[in-house]
Amino acid sequence: MIGNATFRHDNTALLAVTSVEAPVVVSSAEFDERLAPSLKRLRLSKRLLERVAGVSERRWWSPGTSFDDAAIEAGAKAMAEAGIEPDEIGLLINTSVTRKNLEPSVAVKIHHSLGLPSSAINFDLANACLGFVNGISLAANMIDSGQIKYALIVAGEDAQQTQETTFKRLNDPESSREDYLREFATLTLGSGAAAAVIGPADLHPGSHRIIGGVSRAGTEHHGLCVGGQDGMFTDTKGLLEGGLELVVTAWHEAHDNGWNWGSMDRYVTHQVSNSYTNAIIKAVNLVKERVPITFPKWGNVGPASLPMTLAQEAQSLNAGDRVLCMGVGSGLNTSMMEIAW
Numbered sequence: 417m418i419g420n421a422t423f424r425h426d427n428t429a430l431l432a433v434t435s436v437e438a439p440v441v442v443s444s445a446e447f448d449e450r451l452a453p454s455l456k457r458l459r460l461s462k463r464l465l466e467r468v469a470g471v472s473e474r475r476w477w478s479p480g481t482s483f484d485d486a487a488i489e490a491g492a493k494a495m496a497e498a499g500i501e502p503d504e505i506g507l508l509i510n511t512s513v514t515r516k517n518l519e520p521s522v523a524v525k526i527h528h529s530l531g532l533p534s535s536a537i538n539f540d541l542a543n544a545c546l547g548f549v550n551g552i553s554l555a556a557n558m559i560d561s562g563q564i565k566y567a568l569i570v571a572g573e574d575a576q577q578t579q580e581t582t583f584k585r586l587n588d589p590e591s592s593r594e595d596y597l598r599e600f601a602t603l604t605l606g607s608g609a610a611a612a613v614i615g616p617a618d619l620h621p622g623s624h625r626i627i628g629g630v631s632r633a634g635t636e637h638h639g640l641c642v643g644g645q646d647g648m649f650t651d652t653k654g655l656l657e658g659g660l661e662l663v664v665t666a667w668h669e670a671h672d673n674g675w676n677w678g679s680m681d682r683y684v685t686h687q688v689s690n691s692y693t694n695a696i697i698k699a700v701n702l703v704k705e706r707v708p709i710t711f712p713k714w715g716n717v718g719p720a721s722l723p724m725t726l727a728q729e730a731q732s733l734n735a736g737d738r739v740l741c742m743g744v745g746s747g748l749n750t751s752m753m754e755i756a757w
Contacts (some may be wrong), residue, residue, distance in 0.1 A: 421630070421631050421632075422628070422629075422630045422669075422670065422673045422675075423553060423557075423628045423629060423630070423631070424627065424628035425556045425557070425560055425626050425627065425628050426560050427559070427560055427616050427617050427618055428555075428556040428559045428560055428614055428615070428616065428617060428625070428626045429614065429615060429616070429617035429620055429623035429624055429625050429626060430552075430612060430613075430614055430623065430624040430625075430626055430755055431497075431498035431499075431500065431566075431613045431614060431615050431620055431623050431624075432493075432494045432495075432497035432498035432612065432613045433494065433610070433611070433612040433723055433726050433727045433730060434490050434493040434494045434497055434610065434611050434612075434727050435490060435608065435609065435610045435611075435720070435723065435724040435727040435728070436486045436489050436490045436493070436572075436608065436609040436610070437475060437608055437714070437724075438475035438476055438477045438478075438481075438486070438574075438606070438607040438608055438609075439475070439477070439478050440475060440476040440477065440478055441473050441474075441475055442473060442474055442475065442476055443472065443473045444463070444465035444466050444471055444472055444473060444474075444603075445462075445463075447465060447579075447603055448462040448463065448465070450583050450587075451583065451586055451587065453587050454586045454587050454588075454591055454596065457589070458591075458592070458593050458596060460593065460596060464600070465600075465603055465604065468600075468689075468690070468691070469600075469604045469689040469690060469691075469711075470689055470690035470711060470712055471603075471604045471689065471711055471712060471715050471716075472712045472713065473712070473713055473715070474575065474604070474605065474606030474607070474713075474714060474715030475606050475607050475608060475714060475715075476574075476575070476576045476607050477574055477576070477607050482516075482572075482574065483512060483514045483572035483573055483574035483607070483609065484512070484522055484525050484526060484572055485572075486572040486607075486608070486609035487510065487512060487522075487526055487570040487571060487572030487609045487611065488525075488526050488529045488530060488570075488572075489609065490570055490571075490572070490609040490610055490611035491508075491526060491530050491568055491570045491611040492530060493611065494568065494570075494611035494612055494613045495530070495568065495613055497613075498566075498613040498615070500566050500613055500615065502530055502531045502532050502533070503531075503532075503533045504565065504566050505530075505532050505533070505536050505566050505567065505568050505613075506535065506536055506537065506558075506563070506564030506565055506566055506567065507536060507537045507538070507555055507558060507564045507566075507567040507568070508523055508526060508527050508530075508532055508536055508537070508538040508539075508567070508568050508569075508570070509523070509538075509539065509540075509541050509551040509554065509555060509567065509568070509569045509570070510522045510523040510526055510538075510539070510540045510541070510570050510571070510572075511540070511541050511542070511543075511547030511548045511550070511551045511569060511570065511571045511719045512540070512547075512570070512571045512572050512573060512718075512719065512720075513542065513544060513545070513547070513573060513643070513718045513719060514572065514573045514574045514718070515540075521538070521539055521540040522540055522572075523538040523539050523540050524538060526538075526570060530568075532568075537564070541554065543719075543745050543747070543749060544641075544718070544719070544745030544746040544747055544749070545686050545716070545718050545719050545721065545722075545743060545744065545745040545746065546686070546719065546743045546744065546745030546747075546749050546750070546751055547571065547718075547719040547745065548569060548571050548610065548612075548719040548720065548722060548723050548743075549719075549722065549741055549743045549751045549753055550751065551569040552569055552612060552614060552626065552753065553629075553631075553751070553753065555567035555569060555614055556614060556626050559614065559615065559616055565615060565616060566613060566614070566615040567613070567614050567615070568611060568612070568613055569611065569612045569614070570609070570610070570611040571609060571610050571611075571718070571719045571720040571723065572608075572609040572720065573605075573606075573607055573608060573609070573717050573718045573719070573720050574607045575605035575606055575607050575715070575717075576607065577645060578602060578605065578643070578644075578645060578646070578647055578648065579602060579603065579605065581645070581646055581647055582599050582602045582603065582647050585599070585647065586599060597652065598649050598650060598651075599647055599648065599649060599650075600650070600652060601641070601648055601650040601652060601655075601716075602643075602647055602648040602650075604688070604689060604711070604715050604716050605648070605715055605716050605717070605718070606714045606715025606716060606717045607717065608714060608717040608720045608721075608724050609720055609724075610720040610723035610724045610727060611723070612723055614626065622735070624739075624755050624756065624757050625755065625756040626753065626754075626755055627753075627754040627755065627756055628753070628754060629670070629675070629740075629741075629751060629752045629753035629754055630666050630669060630670040630673070630675065630751070630752050631666070631749065631750065631751040631752075632662055632665060632666035632669070632749070632750050632751075633747070633748070633749050634658060634661070634662040634747075634748040634749070634750075635747055635748070635749075637654070637655070637658040637659075637662075637747070637748040638746075638747050638748075639651075640654045640655045640658060640746070640748070641655050641746035642746070643746070655746075655748075656691060656692060656695060658748055659692070659744045659748055659750070660695050660696065660699055662744065662748050662749075662750045663696055663699065663700065663742070663744060663750050664699050664700060666750050666751075666752060667700045667752070670752060675754070677740050677752070677754065678701070679703075679738075680706065680738045680739065680740045680754075681706065681733070681737035681738050681739065681757075682706050682707075682708065682729055682733065682737060682738075682739045682740070683702050683703075683706055683707045683739075683740050683742060684708065684722060684725050684726045684729060684739060684740070684741050684742070685707060685722065685725075685741075685742045685743070686716075686721050686722045686742065686743040686744055686745075687709070687710050687711035687714065687715075687716055687717070687721040687722070687725060688711060688716050688721075689711060689716075693707065693709065693711075696742070708725055708728065708729050710724065710725045710728060719745075722741055722742075722743050726739070726741065733757045734757065735757060736756070736757065737756075737757040738754065738755075738756060738757070739754070739755040739756075739757055740752055740753070740754055740755075741753045741754075741755065
């Protein structure tokens with residue numbers, strides 16, 4: 417299969433990773449109530465979101481707060497935690513899936529609002545739920561090359577509009593069981609934001625070294641999950657099977673190229689659902705207790721899911737711990753990145 421790459425970083429470290437939780441908690445029971453007409457008509461049971469996906473609740477932003485406002489907040493928190501001033505940032509990458517318009521980039525508002533210098537390169541990197549990991553890898557290459565010293569990677573997601581549209585469509589008298597199943601994954605989405613600052617490891621003793629990893633593409637599966645403002649339409653079974661095959665292949669190829677990820681202290685995965693997480697754990701024999709789970713309370717927050725989970729875990733990680741970030745994005749693409757905490 418074409419598309420695999422193994423990468424190693426020489427002098428790059430994670431200086432800070434932060435998250436911002438959306439404040440409005442919306443339970444799956446509330447979703448069931450909003451979909452009650454269609455669930456009754458289609459003879460579908462309630463609590464499918466909890467029983468099948470394992471998502472008990474997700475979060476929405478308060479009225480007046482936008483996803484990019486949250487990304488700005490996360491970015492400011494990350495710079496403060498890292499002790500890096502805005503004028504030191506040489507690169508800003510926004511990895512949000514959510515966007516209000518096709519142009520300009522979401523990054524420009526974030527760049528301006530954070531007071532980053534004119535010299536700071538800024539752009540959006542869109543690769544579905546894998547974007548944040550891709551952003552870190554790209555920025556690390558630029559730091560290793562000496563082009564920049566510090567980079568800020570952000571993501572802000574807002575699931576509400578897409579879910580509101582989905583409610584209307586699924587409650588239409590003409591909607592079918594197939595429609596519900598095809599849009600089921602939309603109901604698992606959540607809102608949130610995350611940010612990370614990375615920089616040269618030799619200038620920051622005690623920081624968290626970004627070692628490198630592996631990526632692999634399975635783009636023959638590009639039609640399995642297609643999303644937009646009007647909804648996300650998914651072949652759930654095909655996505656699970658294709659994603660699982662891709663992850664397993666990448667995992668074994670990584671080990672063939674000298675990586676040893678069988679006994680990591682923490683496996684921080686992109687957060688999707690019970691079935692997806694359990695399948696990955698079984699397929700590559702991960703220690704289940706070392707795989708933190710956040711989707712029951714946050715849902716799938718797109719590219720912000722993994723860094724939000726990492727930010728949560730940072731509080732309990734110790735110096736010297738080995739962390740593997742594992743992400744899969746629609747398309748399909750996967751990437752695994754090792755961090756020495």
